[in-house]
Amino acid sequence: MNICILGAGALGCAIGAALTEGGSDVWLINRDARHVEAMNRHGLRIERAGRDTYLPVKAARSADEVGVVDLVVVLVKSFSTREAIEGAKSLVGDNTVVLSLQNGLGHEDILAEVVGRERVLAGKTYVGGVLLGPGHIVSGIEGKETLIGELDGSLSHRAQGIAEVFNRAGLRTTVSANIMGTMWDKLLINVATGALSGITRLVYGELYAIPQIRETALAAVAEAMAVARAAGIRLSFTHPEQAWTLAAEGLPAAFKTSMLQSLEKGSPTEIDFINGSVVRWGQRLDVPTPVNAALVACIKGIERAQILSRKEHTA
Template identity: 70%
Template sequence: MKICILGAGALGCAIGAALSEAGHETWLLNRGAAHVEAINTRGLHVLDERGERHVKVKAATDAAEVGVADLVIVLVKSFHTAQAIAGASALIGPHTLVLSLQNGLGHEDILAQAVGRERVLAGKTYVGGVLLAPGSIRAGVASKQTYIGELDGQLTPRVQAIAEAFNGAGLATTVSDNILGTMWDKLLVNVATGALSGITMLSYGQLYSEPLLENTAKAAVAEAIAVAEKAGIRLSLTSPEAAWRLAAEGLPASFRTSMLQSLEKGSITEIDFINGSVVRWGQRHGIATPVNATLVACIKGIERAMADHQKKENP
């Protein structure tokens, strides 16, 4: 299978490395020239449960260099989805499928507008990744589950074939007939740790050793569960404690969430698609979400401070 990772940051590289090692023609598409050059020159440097190695995998900055793929896995930041898929038309052929494994809610609708709803698959992954340097990542793959599915819940041969490819690459993957519920399950995990880690700048080891933060995380998750239940979403995670535990499962104490990594790089975050989704769905269904609204406001405040600082540095 020819697979292209659209937005091959740390997580995309972790998934791409596994697929490439399993024998699939795998391309990592990333705008960062230094990252792509390092991968093409030395291979992708991977640190994970299996140790340290260099994985041979193709990388490019331009979709035209990749050409038509069988599967496009979308892992760009949520706010770049529309722009990224618009610039990736060279990847899309008559039979290309597009699978979003992004955090949060709402990407499938954006992708469907660009390539047609019939091509789009949804999914969530608990695989983790941290970018150490251009062409170098720390990955958490072992025992980390991935769920994929058709938007209408059907168990089709095409989604089963993708799951088989993923499982053959060591990516534990299940086909879901309730992908919206699955997406909300992952959202609960992101709600538990993303914003809090970004606001406090704490690694997982630090975050999970502070009871006050644990209580706040569980309060945010409790709001999200209440919203999902009111909306008729079928969840597998039904308690804040379960989401809090799952968020850290198999990850090292040094792990830093993608939201924290974004802020450390001076980038805006995916808060609107995560805690912001809880707030919007809460408003729609008449459920108050003050904890999530506060977390969104704090992250927005940090983003504003960064933007103001950058303006001063680069008038």
């Protein structure tokens, strides 16, 4: 299968590397020239399960270098979804499928507006990755599940075919007939750890060592579960503890959430599409979400402080 990873950062490279090793013809797209050059010149450096290897890959800064593919896996940051897919129309042919594996909610609707709803699959992945430098990642795919599905809940042949390709590559993947429930399940994972890791600047090993952080995480997840129930969403979790536990399963103690990685780089976070989604849905459904609102406020404050700090240093 010809596959393009649109947004080959830490997670995109981890998934793209697995698919490459599984025999697919994979392109990795990232706007960072140093990252792309390092991968093309030396291969993608991957640290996983105590091993450090270099994998030859194909990387590009623009979709125009790639051409039409069978599958576009969208992994850009939530706030860049429309810009990214608008700039990647050259990847999309008559039979191309566009699959979002992004964090948060709402990306599938943006993709559908640009390429047509009939082309779009939604999904969530529990695979992890950390970008250590240009062309250098830590990959966490072992035992981590990926779920994909049609927006109408049907169990299509094309979704099953993509799942088979992923499974052959060691990415444990199943097709879901309840993709909205699946997406909310993953949202709960991100609600549990993303903002708290970003605020405290702690990696997983330290984050999970503090009882007060666990209590706050469970409260945030409980709010999100209450919102989901009010919206009629079928969740697989029955208790907030499940989301908190699953978030760290199979990942190293040094793992950093994508929100923490964004803050360390001074980049905008996806808070509006994660805890912010819980707050917006809660307001719509009249479900209180004070813990999530506080986490959003803290992350927004950190983002603002970073902007002001950069201005001071460039003045």
